[in-house]
Structure formats: structure tokens, C-alpha cells
Amino acid sequence: SYELTQPPSVSVSPGQTASITCSGDKLGDKYVSWYQQKPGQSPVLFIYRDIERPSGIPARFSGSNSGNTATLTIRGTQAVDEADYYCQAWDRSTVVFGGGTKLTVL
């Protein structure tokens, strides 16, 4: 079965750039979505189709996807961005989520 691998945790200082990776075989051939989830809340779609942001998502969030790795980049990270982030892709007719990355803003 297809797998997506994320680092369990990423730390960043306020105002700096955070990068969260998501790896999978030939992931660049698939569309990747990214979700933010805060404690006690449901996931929120932050990036779809690799690079697109839904309305209302701050421009400091961006995505990329090439080769075997997709990346969620947060520029000018703020304390409010501290959360769990999940990547997601489709493999044939099933959906796969990465294991999630806890972003800590120190």
C-alpha cells in the first residue's frame, strides 16, 4: 500500500521559515493536499493541488511538490501556526494521509 512519510516534529522560531516535508514514491505525479489541525478541532484544508490555497488561508503558507517530496512552507511563522500538519494524496481510488508533523513555534 502507498505510504506518505512526514517528520514527527518540526521546530521554528517566530518570524522564521518552517518547512514540513512529505515523502512518497513518485509523489510528484500526484496532487498533494495539506491540513492543519489544532487540539480539539477538526482538520482544516490549507493547501490543495500541491500549491493552491483555499480562500482565507494566509499567504505565508505555500506548497510545492516534485519528485518524491512535497513540502509545506510557512514564511514568517507565527505562534498561531503551532499545530499538527498532515499531507494527503490519492493512490488509485484510495486516500492516504501522512503520519502528521507537530509544528512547535518556540
Added chain:
Amino acid sequence: EVQLVESGGGVVRPGESLRLSCAASGFIFENYGLCWVRQVPGKGLEWVSGIYWNGDTVGYAESVKGRFTISRDNAKKSLYLQMNSLRAEDTALYHCAKSRIVGGSNDGFDIWGQGTLITVSS
């Protein structure tokens, strides 16, 4: 307001069955694919099952294949998950989620319900 509201969760014993429902409002229900995603508290997201807009195409995670059945009633704007032969490892918060695009595949999920908790314990 676009929203999804799950119901039907509870505490059951191993081997028992449960049926989850997800009531939709605020969008043209019959146009979109939907899915169930579960999350053990404190753990990651796991896709359970999905169904295309017309109900003709469904998919299941290997962990639930043969035990769970997804269905939808477009007239009632509702999504269902029939869960049979429940196991302790099925214990989780179950969310329903809506595909971002008409049809329902190869894209993200833009609307999520708050979830309904299933506990399987003897």
C-alpha cells in the same frame, strides 16, 4: 452555512455493529464525493472509506474492507457508515469530510465534521 454533522457514535462490545450518519447542509450534496476519516485521540488521521458523488464508486481502507460499508442518500443529504464486526482497534473519532471538487477524487477535502466517537471495549 456549509456543514457536516456526524452522529451514531457510542460504546459497543467487540463483534457488535454500529451505523454512523453524517448530515450535510449548505451545499449541493449530490455533486460531491464524501469520505470517512478516523483519528485515535492523540494520533494521526486515517482514511476509512470514500464514496463518489453518485454512489457508484466506493473505496475502503484495507483495515476495514469486508466489515464496513459506506453509502449515501442524496435525497436526505446524508452519508452513512455501517460498521460490522467491530474491533478494539476501530476505537476512534470518526469524521466525515467533503471533497473540495465536484465529483470527488484526486483532490482535498474542504469541509469536515466535528466527529463522532466510537469506543469498542469489552
